[in-house]
Amino acid sequence: MNKRRPNPKQVPDPDEPLWRSTLRVAMPLNLSYVPIGLACGILLHAAGFNTLLTGLVSLLIFSGGAQFLIATMLTINSPLLSIVLMLFFLELRYALLSSSLSPYLKGQSNRFLFIFAVSLNDENYAINYLKFATDKKWTGKEALMVEHYSLLFWAVSNVIGSLVGSALKIDLGVVNFALTALFLYMIVMQIKNRLTILICLFSGVFAALCMMLTKSTLGLVISTLIASLLGFLLETTLKKHLPDSHWLWKLRSPGAKKSVVENTEDN
Amino acid sequence: MNWNSTQHFWLIILGFFVAFIPRFFPLMLFTKRQIPEWFNEWMKFIPVSLFTALVVKDIFIDSESYQFIISKYSEMLAAVIVIVVAYRTRSMVISVVVGLISVFLLSMVIA
Numbered sequence: 001m002n003k004r005r006p007n008p009k010q011v012p013d014p015d016e017p018l019w020r021s022t023l024r025v026a027m028p029l030n031l032s033y034v035p036i037g038l039a040c041g042i043l044l045h046a047a048g049f050n051t052l053l054t055g056l057v058s059l060l061i062f063s064g065g066a067q068f069l070i071a072t073m074l075t076i077n078s079p080l081l082s083i084v085l086m087l088f089f090l091e092l093r094y095a096l097l098s099s100s101l102s103p104y105l106k107g108q109s110n111r112f113l114f115i116f117a118v119s120l121n122d123e124n125y126a127i128n129y130l131k132f133a134t135d136k137k138w139t140g141k142e143a144l145m146v147e148h149y150s151l152l153f154w155a156v157s158n159v160i161g162s163l164v165g166s167a168l169k170i171d172l173g174v175v176n177f178a179l180t181a182l183f184l185y186m187i188v189m190q191i192k193n194r195l196t197i198l199i200c201l202f203s204g205v206f207a208a209l210c211m212m213l214t215k216s217t218l219g220l221v222i223s224t225l226i227a228s229l230l231g232f233l234l235e236t237t238l239k240k241h242l243p244d245s246h247w248l249w250k251l252r253s254p255g256a257k258k259s260v261v262e263n264t265e266d267n
Numbered sequence: 268m269n270w271n272s273t274q275h276f277w278l279i280i281l282g283f284f285v286a287f288i289p290r291f292f293p294l295m296l297f298t299k300r301q302i303p304e305w306f307n308e309w310m311k312f313i314p315v316s317l318f319t320a321l322v323v324k325d326i327f328i329d330s331e332s333y334q335f336i337i338s339k340y341s342e343m344l345a346a347v348i349v350i351v352v353a354y355r356t357r358s359m360v361i362s363v364v365v366g367l368i369s370v371f372l373l374s375m376v377i378a
Contacts, residue, residue, distance in 0.1 A: 028359040032367075053275050060283040070278065072331070074270060080278060088285040095289035096317060100310035102297035113298065117291035122321065127359075129314050174371050177342060180325040181349045181366030183318040188353040188362075190315040199312060200319045207320035208327055208335055215333045220324060224317045231312035232305070 022145040025131065029123050029146075030153040032178035037154050039170040040067050041161020047074035054162040058155040063121050064179065065217075066090055067158075089218040096224055097125045104132040108140050116140065119147040123179065126186045195235055195247045203227035322346070341373035 037058070044054045044067065057067060066087055073083045098120060105113065124147045131138040131146075161168075191197060206227055210219030238245045297306075326343060329336045337343075349366040356362065 028363055031360075032363050048270055049275055050272055053272060053279065056276075057279045057282070060279055061286050063286060066282065066286060070282070080274065080281075083278060084281045084285060087282050091286045092289050093317060094286070095293045096313050098290050098292075098294040099297055100313040102294055103302070103307050103310070105294065105298050108298060110295070113294050114291065117294055118287060120290050122317075126314070126318065171374075173339075173342075174367070174374060176325065177345060177370040178363055178367055180322055180342065180346065181363045182359065183322050183325075184346055184349045184366070185353040185359050185362040187315060187318045187322070188350055189357070190318070196312075196315055200315055203316040203319040204323045207323045211324060211328050211333050212335055217324070219333075220317070220320050223320050224313065227316035227320075228309060228312035231316065232309040235312075236305070236308065 018142070019145065022142050023149055025127060025142075026124070026146040026149040029127055029150050029182065032182060033123075033150060033153045034157045035170065035175045036064055036178060037157025038161035038164075038168065039172050039175050040064060040071070041158040041163075042165060042168060042170065043068065043071035043161075043172075044158070045162045045165045047071040049074075049162065051159060051162040055155055055159045058158040059151065060118075061087075062119055062151055062154060063091065064154075065122075086216065089216045089221075092218065092221045093122075093224065094120065096221065096228075097122070101125065101129065101132070104143075105140050112140060112144070116144055116147065119144075119151045121150075123182060124150045126182065130186065130189055193248050193250055195231065195238070198247070199227055199231040199234075202230065341370055341377045344373050344377075345370040 040058075041054055044057070045051075047070070049057070049071075057070070061067060061070075069086060069090060070083060073086065098117060101120075105116065108116070127146055128138075128143040132143070187200060191200070203223060207220060207223040210223040211217065213219065214222070235248070238248055326339055326346060327335055327337065345366055348369045349362050352365045353359075353362040
C-alpha cells in the first residue's frame with residue numbers, strides 16, 4: 001500500500017475550499033461542454049436565434065439534446081407545437097433521473113428542489129449520481145454547485161458560439177462524441193456485477209428497438225423503464241433464491257487483473 | 268412558418284416548462300414521502316440502463332429518421348477504446364480526451 005505513489009486526485013486536501021473541490025469534480029464535464037456548446041450556439045445562430053435568446057435557451061432548457069433538436073427543427077420550418085411535443089418526449093427521461101436522485105435529496109426544502117431541478121441534466125446527473133453513490137460527504141449543496149458550474153460553461157460556450165456564428169467550422173459528429181464518451185465512462189463505473197452487464201446489453205438492444213418503433217426519443221424512456229425494472233426483478237429474485245449465483249459476483253476493480261471483462265491484452 | 272424572435276421566445280418558455288416538469292415533480296414527490304425499499308432498488312438500475320440507451324442512440328440510431336444504422340465505424344471503434352480506457356484508468360478526463368482524439372483520428376482514416 002505505502003509503495004503506491006501519492007495521487008493528488010485521490011487524496012483531497014482537507015483545507016481546500018468547497019468551490020474549488022466541486023469545480024475539480026465538475027471540470028471534465030465543463031471542458032467537454034466548451035466545444036459542444038460552441039457547436040450548439042453556431043447551429044442556433046444558423047437557425048435564426050439571436051444571441052440573447054441563445055443565452056436564454058441555454059439557461060432555461062439547458063439540455064444539449066433539446067437545443068440541437070430545436071435548431072434542427074427550426075431549419076426545416078417545423079410548427080411550434082410539433083417542436084414542443086418532440087421536446088416533451090425528449091425531456092421525459094428527466095423524470096427517471098430525478099426519481100433516481102431522490103433518495104439522496106431527502107429533507108431538502110422545496111426551494112432547493114426547485115433550483116436543483118431547473119439546472120439538472122443528463123451529464124451533471126451522471127457526475128452527481130456517481131458522487132452520491134461513492135462519496136458519503138457529497139450532499140445536495142455540492143451537487144448543486146456542480147450543476148451551476150456546468151450551466152455556466154454551457155451557457156457561455158453557447159453565447160460565444162452564437163457570436164462567432166459561421167466563422168468557425170466544427171465537426172458536430174466528432175464533438176458530440178465527448179458526451180458519448182462521458183456516458184460510456186459512466187456505464188463502466190456503474191458495472192458492479194455480471195448482472196449489470198446483462199442489463200446493459202438488454203437495455204442497448206431494447207433501446208434501439210424502441211426508438212425504431214416509436215420514431216422518437218420516447219423509445220429511450222420506455223426502454224430505460226423496462227430495462228431497469230428487469231434488472232431490479234432479476235436481482236431481487238437471484239438474491240432470494242440463488243444468493244450464490246455467479247451473476248451477482250462482484251467485479252474486481254481495474255487494478256485486479258483477473259476480471260470478467262475478457263481482455264486478452266492483460267500484461 | 269417564418270419565425271421571428273418573439274416566437275423564438277415563446278418556444279423557449281414552452282420548452283422550459285416541458286423540460287422543468289419532468290425534472291421537478293418526481294423529485295418533489297419522492298423526497299417528501301416514505302419510499303418503499305424496492306423503489307430505491309429499482310432506481311439503482313436507472314443510470315446504467317439510461318446511459319446505455321443514450322450511447323446506442325448516439326452510435327446506432329440515425330438522428331433524423333430513427334432508423335438503425337451501422338455506418339459510424341469510427342464511433343464504434345472509439346467507443347471500444349473508451350470502454351477499455353475507462354476500465355483501466357477509472358478517470359473521466361482521460362476517457363473523454365482519449366475518446367475525442369480517437370474518434371477524430373479514426374474519422375480521418377475511415378471517413
